[in-house]
Amino acid sequence: MPKTENEKGIVEIVDGKYKPSGTFHIIEKNQPIFDKDANKLAGVTNPRDMTYIHSYGGEAMFFESLGKGKLIATRCDNDNCEFKGSIYMPFRIYCPDCLRKMTPLNLTEIARKTAKVHSYIITHRSGAFNTLDLPIKFINVEFDNVVTILMSYLVVGEPEIGKRVVPIFRTKNPTYTITDLAFVPEGTLKSELPEGFTF
Numbered sequence: 179m180p181k182t183e184n185e186k187g188i189v190e191i192v193d194g195k196y197k198p199s200g201t202f203h204i205i206e207k208n209q210p211i212f213d214k215d216a217n218k219l220a221g222v223t224n225p226r227d228m229t230y231i232h233s234y235g236g237e238a239m240f241f242e243s244l245g246k247g248k249l250i251a252t253r254c255d256n257d258n259c260e261f262k263g264s265i266y267m268p269f270r271i272y273c274p275d276c277l278r279k280m281t282p283l284n285l286t287e288i289a290r291k292t293a294k295v296h297s298y299i300i301t302h303r304s305g306a307f308n309t310l311d312l313p314i315k316f317i318n319v320e321f322d323n324v325v326t327i328l329m330s331y332l333v334v335g336e337p338e339i340g341k342r343v344v345p346i347f348r349t350k351n352p353t354y355t356i357t358d359l360a361f362v363p364e365g366t367l368k369s370e371l372p373e374g375f376t377f
């Protein structure tokens with residue numbers, strides 16, 4: 179049952195403290211599960227509607243930047259790290275080698291110029307709560323001088339290994355989730371982008 183405006187769970191941070199308002203847990207009437215053949219009770223359904231509060235912590239800047247058309251990576255700048263200079267995308271806060279805090283880095287231009295499909299998988303059946311159109315063309319994206327591979331999705335054309343792709347961003351009404359970032363093949367026209375997305 180869709181929630182009314184008053185039932186939505188809203189969270190703000192005031193004076194450094196989480197201030198939830200609205201309803202975060204809604205219970206609906208349960209239903210029995212009967213075994214029709216044996217004419218016996220087998221169980222019950224448990225309808226529960228809950229709003230989960232997902233704190234982004236130190237990764238918040240990554241999700242906020244997507245809605246502004248920017249892809250932010252991180253780089254280890256620790257002189258004492260054996261792998262100093264390694265760049266990570268997806269964004270991670272700490273270097274996995276030296277465990278020191280890394281430096282945020284704007285990767286948008288590098289992504290525009292060097293992003294390539296490393297591998298892909300086309301998903302015709304999604305899990306619960308999926309918000310993407312089916313089939314989903316999941317792509318693993320590689321970038322020059324980046325030591326990791328990013329999972330994203332292709333919204334125009336068909337994926338191919340080695341295909342050059344460019345990032346697009348949901349800059350109109352961003353959701354502040356990873357789906358605000360998607361990819362299209364290089365050369366895609368602005369008019370072919372999904373509603374709300376820009377290069």
Ligand SMILES: [Zn+2]
Nearest residue numbers: 254259273276
């Ligand atoms: Zn390091």
